[in-house]
Amino acid sequence: MLGNIARCTLAQAARSGTSNFIRHARGLSSRAEVVSGRFSPLLLAATVSAAGLTLSAVPAAAVPIDYAAVKKDIAQVIEADAAKRGDGTSLAGTLVRLAWHASGTYCKSAGNGGSAGATMRFEPEKSWGANAGLGPARAALEPIKAKYPGISYADLWTLAGSVAIEEMGGPSIKWRPGRLDSHKPTTVPDGRLPDADKQDIGKTIDHIRAVFGRMGFSDREMVALIGAHAVGRCHTDASGYWGPWTLAETTFSNDLFRQLVEGGPWTVKRTHEGKPWNGPLQFEDPSGKLMMLPSDMALIWDKDFRKLCEEYAKDEDRFFADFSAAWTKLLELGVPVFNQSTSLTFAAMFRRVFDLFGLGN
Structure with a gap:
């Protein structure tokens, strides 16, 4: 129901221009509580940002996310897992791999793939051979997602990998939020992640x-x-x-x-x-x-x-x-809010958002 309302209302606004989009976004934001995560005030605000508009045009109805607290909780998950294992191994390395594999599907020429969408939640991507063994890392972050429902999986996974690097004594990582989750499987082909061996x-x-x-x-x-x-x-x-x-x-x-x-x-x-x-x-x-x-x-x-x-x-x-x-660059590849193109038209931006959230035809 909400998807149909959003599709019709926002598509009409997109055709009639920026001012109508903002007016309709304001109207939708009061009704767009999380329904299967498809539309929320946070999504509307991010959409406005991706269009190059002013964020203040959308009411701040979403609960702010305390990312410092999220980082602490991720660190605690890593510590608790290490204590449970008791063998000197850690979940941290797998969290780094999760963030890397969620981001490494990006193609510069095609303009698709990357960490935006967190499409590894769905088949076929989660069963790709390159992603074998990442299920436990995704599952370990579920309690944090439940505690902070406003954070996207795409942000959570990339932040977890970055926290893991710092927790293991690595360099300070510049990380910023803004990735949105998709409710449709990936459209990129398998084979974009690196193979360990090409037999030559x-x-x-x-x-x-x-x-x-x-x-x-x-x-x-x-x-x-x-x-x-x-x-x-x-x-x-x-x-x-x-x-x-x-x-x-x-x-x-x-x-x-x-x-x-x-x-x-x-x-x-x-x-x-x-x-x-x-x-x-x-x-x-x-x-x-x-x-x-x-x-x-x-x-x-x-x-x-x-x-x-x-x-x-x-x-x-x-x-x-x-x-x-390089890590910060990897995690931000293909994320519209970080990589806005001056040649991207308003209609094209809307089509991209519709596709990401399963609101297209």
Whole structure:
């Protein structure tokens, strides 16, 4: 019912101009309490912002979100999970992966994908092979979503990944809210997230540049972002791979680069716990305790990537600064409120919002 009201009323306003949109938005905001999350005063305010209008034109009926409190609650979830595990591992690395995979579907040329929408809540995206093992991270954040119903999943996931980085001793992250949730599955194809191996050294290197280049990242930004492999580990029941990249998997550092450049020698994994290894191609150090994916090894196989690895291995501050900037850019790709285009017409903006919220034909 509300969707039909919003579709007819706001579409009519869009056709007749900005002033009518504001007038209709005011009328709708008093009725648009959360109904399956489709329309709320917060949504209307964000829509006005995306159109380049003045936020004060819409009544501030939504309860403000205390993002500092949300951050504290995320940190408590991480701490409680670590205490429950009691084995030195942490949910933090998986939260970083959740934020990254929710954002890494962006395509600069197509102008779609990215963290806006939080479409990993739906099939088929949540069952993509690249997203295996992320269900527990999404579930762990549900109590926070329930406590702060006004926060979008898209904001919550990206904030959780950013808090996790800081909690693990990483750089300060510039994060800001403004992402809206979709109520429709993603329209982007599977395959936009990076693969660990393309079965050939040259193809794996090309794949990294293609995936990150599609989002608009430079070589420096690509290498910096992959540096997040310093935390967490691979699990055979999720990716098929096994093991951590570093000996301090809950500490965000430049250790991935130090291991690549100064560690090793890295050889193909042949055995695991005394038995033949039957998993996918990966590399291990002489102790067999640390691993590297083919896509990690690509950072020292390619001469330009290797120069950056060597730089970051020697200078953690430089790595932290570059990573923080690239991470913030990643989380904001494709989010209209952060990436407004002067060529975007009012009607086009409305079509985008309608599509995002399932209000189109």
